[in-house]
Every structure is written in structure tokens, then in C-alpha cells.
Amino acid sequence: MATSAALAIFALCLSCLVSFDAASKPSQGFSVELINRDSPNSPFYNPEETRTQRLANAFRRSISRVHHFSPESQISTKAAESDVFSNQGDYLMRISIGTPPFEILAIADTGSDLIWTQCEPCSNCYQQNVPLFNPKSSSTYRDFSCSSRQCTTTSGTKDCDSDGICHYEASYGDGSFTNGNLAAETITLDSTSGPPVSFPNSIIGCGHNDSGTFGPEGSGIVGLGGGSVSLVSQLGSTIGGKFSYCLVPATANSSKLNFGSNAVVSGTGVQSTPLTFQILKTFYFLTLEAISVGHQRVEFPVPEDFFSDLSSAVDNVIRGQRANDPTGTFSLCYSIQSDLNIPTLTAHFTGADLELQPLNTFLAVSDDVTCLAFVPNSQIAIFGNVAQTNFLIGYDLEGKTVSFKPTDCTTE
Numbered sequence: 488m489a490t491s492a493a494l495a496i497f498a499l500c501l502s503c504l505v506s507f508d509a510a511s512k513p514s515q516g517f518s519v520e521l522i523n524r525d526s527p528n529s530p531f532y533n534p535e536e537t538r539t540q541r542l543a544n545a546f547r548r549s550i551s552r553v554h555h556f557s558p559e560s561q562i563s564t565k566a567a568e569s570d571v572f573s574n575q576g577d578y579l580m581r582i583s584i585g586t587p588p589f590e591i592l593a594i595a596d597t598g599s600d601l602i603w604t605q606c607e608p609c610s611n612c613y614q615q616n617v618p619l620f621n622p623k624s625s626s627t628y629r630d631f632s633c634s635s636r637q638c639t640t641t642s643g644t645k646d647c648d649s650d651g652i653c654h655y656e657a658s659y660g661d662g663s664f665t666n667g668n669l670a671a672e673t674i675t676l677d678s679t680s681g682p683p684v685s686f687p688n689s690i691i692g693c694g695h696n697d698s699g700t701f702g703p704e705g706s707g708i709v710g711l712g713g714g715s716v717s718l719v720s721q722l723g724s725t726i727g728g729k730f731s732y733c734l735v736p737a738t739a740n741s742s743k744l745n746f747g748s749n750a751v752v753s754g755t756g757v758q759s760t761p762l763t764f765q766i767l768k769t770f771y772f773l774t775l776e777a778i779s780v781g782h783q784r785v786e787f788p789v790p791e792d793f794f795s796d797l798s799s800a801v802d803n804v805i806r807g808q809r810a811n812d813p814t815g816t817f818s819l820c821y822s823i824q825s826d827l828n829i830p831t832l833t834a835h836f837t838g839a840d841l842e843l844q845p846l847n848t849f850l851a852v853s854d855d856v857t858c859l860a861f862v863p864n865s866q867i868a869i870f871g872n873v874a875q876t877n878f879l880i881g882y883d884l885e886g887k888t889v890s891f892k893p894t895d896c897t898t899e
Contacts, residue, residue, distance in 0.1 A: 516749030517678040521595060521732065521742040522579040528741060529579060530592065530616075530704035578742070580709050583675040583683075584691060585625030591706040592617070595744075600714030600769055601657065602674070602721075603665055603692030604707030611696045614703045622693055627673045630693075637690055638669060641716055655692050663699020667692050674718075680749060690716045712769035722746060728885035733896035734876050736846060743899060752881030752890040758839035759890040762882075771882075773889060775868060779833040780804055787868070794863035801859055804830045810856045817850075817858035824855060834870070841891055847874045 524531045578595040584604065591604050605612050607621040622628040631637045631653040638653035647653065653669045674689040694707070710717045719730055731750035734742050763772045777786045778793075780800040787793050798819045808825035812818070821827055832843045850860040850873070860873055879894040 516680070516726070516745065516747030517676070517684050518680045518743045518745045518749050519580065519676050520679055521734075521744050522581075522592075523735065523741055524579060526741065531579075531702065579705070580744075581677060582709060583677075584620060584672050585622070586627040586673055587625075588673075588675045588683075589620050589625070591620065592704075593707040593709045594705050595711055596708045598712065598769065599657075599708060600710040600712040600717040600720070601655070601692050602689070602707075602709050602716070602718055603667070603694050605697055606667065606693040606695060609695050609697070611698060612694070613698055613701045615706055616703045617706055619706075620693070622670070622672075625672065627671075627687065628693075629671045631669045631671065637671070641669060641690060657692075663701060664697065665692065665694045666696040667694040669693075674721075679743060686721065689721050713771055714769050717769075719746075726750070729881065729883055731879060731881035733879045733894055733899045734872055735896045736876055742896060750881055752879055752892050754892065757890050757892045758841070759888045760836040760839040762884075762887045762889055771889070773870070774837040775834065775870070776837060777835045779835065781830045784835070789865075793868070794861060797861065798859065801830065801832075804828060812852050812856060812858050814852050817852065817860070817862065819861075820852070820856050820858035822855060823851065823857050827857070834874070839891060841878070842893070843874060844877070847876055 522528050526532060527534075579592055580595045581590060581592055582602075583590045593602075593604065605615055605619045607619045607623075609619060612619070633647040633651050633653050635653060641655075654666065655669045656666045657664060670691055670693050671688045672691050672693075673685055673687045674691070675683050675685045677683050711719060714720060719726075726747035729747060729750040731745045731752055732742055760773050763774060765772050775787050777784050778797055779785065780797070781804055783800050783804075785793065785796050785800050802819060805821060805828055807821040807827045810820045810822045812820045829845045829849055832848050834841045834843060848860055849857050851857045877894060877896050879892040879896070879899065881890045881892075882888075883890070
């Protein structure tokens with residue numbers, strides 16, 4: 488029987504929670520920009536880093552995110568949402584909250600659901616380079632009461648202050664946390680394909696006590712998981728259960744996140760696989776049956792055993808000069824100076840066979856060492872954003888499928 492593998496990516500889910508601004512014409516679909524963390528358009532950009540350093544750092548961040556899936560990552564009983572990994576994400580989104588719109592640049596996080604930002608007054612906030620959102624300056628901000636449906640079903644607690652305001656509390660796997668008020672507010676997205684789109688009465692977290700590894704360049708998190716209060720879940724039926732993205736290589740500037748009719752994936756080369764649903768609603772699961780190395784098929788038993796078998800199959804084909812990873816991250820590495828015969832790897836999901844190119848499977852960790860971009864994990868298998876580069880990937884939540892189309896995402 489095939490084992491389910493977590494698709495830990497810009498994984499999104501939908502359920503109808505808010506109304507759509509009719510003036511935004513949702514039937515036409517829309518797209519928003521995803522800013523690559525390491526691009527010159529990002530406040531995290533470090534001009535002193537080389538391309539190789541940026542690639543290696545991006546993959547280490549990806550590996551760190553594996554901890555979101557482990558039992559050690561805990562959320563308190565007062566938590567509004569599931570695990571996030573603070574400022575270590577690879578993509579950023581510009582969104583506006585409130586009336587008039589107040590722009591924030593937030594981490595787009597696939598490992599969480601809640602949309603939150605730091606708010607005034609903030610008794611214990613991490614340093615933020617841009618002004619904090621002041622809810623008193625917005626005419627559409629409204630705290631939820633403890634007796635509200637949103638409080639009882641979203642945060643799972645009636646932890647209230649003397650004013651009867653609903654509080655959320657989330658603690659993260661790396662020790663970071665955010666505490667604040669659960670509120671309704673208007674969210675506005677700048678569309679790359681038309682006028683801005685607004686979503687009134689969206690559920691957000693207004694953080695008043697936040698600390699940990701969050702960086703000063705960002706101003707909150709946009710949860711893109713599958714839970715009920717993630718951004719895409721709150722778009723609801725207005726986008727017909729469809730969204731897609733096309734992730735550019737790690738050092739390119741930006742990608743697009745598409746909704747509604749803009750998110751339809753069609754044409755030559757499209758392959759689809761069923762979505763399966765598990766207890767962890769934040770994450771999406773696909774069924775991985777095997778990975779082929781050239782013509783050798785390596786069946787998927789359990790994640791830890793599979794890595795050993797896959798590494799052996801790859802090494803038998805490459806037969807290059809082995810090298811040590813100077814970062815200590817990867818176990819199967821080669822000298823770039825040697826003549827490498829890097830094979831095509833094919834991921835066999837149920838009903839879909841994805842041919843992964845070297846940019847999806849190997850990573851240069853230094854100027855003279857390249858490594859197989861897989862790491863063992865005894866608990867779960869994750870198909871991450873490096874493997875998804877240069878695929879147009881579309882989700883149809885109503886049809887319960889994910890579709891893949893090989894694409895030069897820099898031209899999308």
C-alpha cells in the first residue's frame with residue numbers, strides 16, 4: 488500500500504468564511520506577487536552573499552521546516568493556529584489590512600494558517616523596522632468577543648480579559664510565539680492582473696506580545712496552510728476552490744500566486760494526482776509510490792529506508808568523485824570538478840509521473856561541491872519548494888486534485 492507524503496509547499500486550502508468585495512470581480516480571477524526572500528526586491532537580501540551561499544541557505548531553511556511535522560512542535564491549548572517557522576520562509580507577500588489600507592510585508596508561510604501582524608500597543612514585541620499596525624486607525628477593525636463563533640471554533644479557548652475580548656496564543660517549534668487579539672478586519676491584495684481585491688471581515692491575529700526569531704524586516708505572517716483561517720481558506724468559494732503558483736529558481740526575483748480562473752492549469756504536459764486529507768489539516772498529502780533514478784524504480788516503503796535506497800541508486804549512476812558537504816547538511820555529495828552524469832529522477836505519484844531536473848534534485852553547497860538535495864527523515868516525506876521549481880502547480884480543492892505542468896516559471 489502506498490505511503491502518503493506531505494506536500495509541504497505553498498499548500499493552500501479553501502472554505503467559505505468571508506465575503507468577497509463585489510467590485511473586485513472574482514469571477515475573472517487574480518494573481519499576487521510572491522517575492523523571493525533572497526532577491527534584490529526583498530528586505531532580507533544580502534548583497535554580500537554569493538549565489539551559492541543563497542542557494543545553500545535557502546535549502547537549510549527548508550530543512551529546518553521539517554521540524555513543523557514532528558511531535559516536538561507544540562501548540563498550547565490556547566493556540567489559534569498550528570506551527571510556523573517565524574522569519575525563515577523563502578517567500579514574502581505584500582498585503583494591506585484595515586481601512587484605510589495599511590501595507591505590511593509578511594512572510595508567506597506554508598506551515599501555518601493564521602494571518603497576523605504586530606499591533607499597537609505592543610508590550611513585548613520583536614524589533615520591526617516599519618511602523619506597527621494601529622487598530623484604532625482602522626474603521627473596519629473589530630475584536631471578537633469570547634462568546635463569538637470565531638473565538639470558540641478558531642482559537643479553541645475562551646481566554647478573555649476583563650473586556651471580554653477573545654485572545655489567541657501560538658507557540659512555535661523554534662521557541663517563538665505570538666499572543667494577541669483575534670479580530671475581524673478587511674484584507675486587501677494588490678493584484679498583478681487587475682485592480683486590488685478586498686476581503687472584508689477576514690479573521691486575523693493582532694499581536695501584542697510577540698517574540699522569538701522573527702526578523703525586523705518582516706511585519707507578520709500570512710498563513711497559507713489548509714486550516715480554516717488561512718488566507719486561501721478565507722477566500723472561500725469565490726475562487727472556485729482553485730489556486731496555483733509557479734516557483735522560479737531560488738535566486739530569481741518573484742513568483743505569482745494565482746486564484747480563481749487565473750489558477751487553471753491546462754495544456755500539454757499536465758498531470759494530476761489526488762489530494763488525500765489527514766488529521767493535520769494545515770498540510771496537504773499526496774500519495775508517493777516510488778522515485779525512479781533513470782530506469783531503476785525505487786519503491787517508497789518508509790521515509791528513512793527510502794532515502795538509503797534512493798542514495799545508493801543515484802550514486803550507482805553518477806559514479807563521480809565523492810566529496811564532503813562543508814555545511815554538514817547533506818550526505819551524498821560530489822566534486823563539481825569531476826565529470827558528473829546526473830540522472831533524471833522521476834517522482835511517481837498516483838496518476839502523475841514528474842520528471843525532476845538537476846535543479847530540482849541537486850544543490851551546489853560551495854563553489855566546488857554539489858549534493859543530492861534530499862535528507863532522511865524518519866517521520867514524514869516532504870516534497871519541498873526546491874523540487875517544485877519550474878512547475879506550474881495548481882490545486883483544485885473542489886475536485887480534490889493537484890496538477891503539475893513543466894514550465895519556465897521566469898516567463899510566467
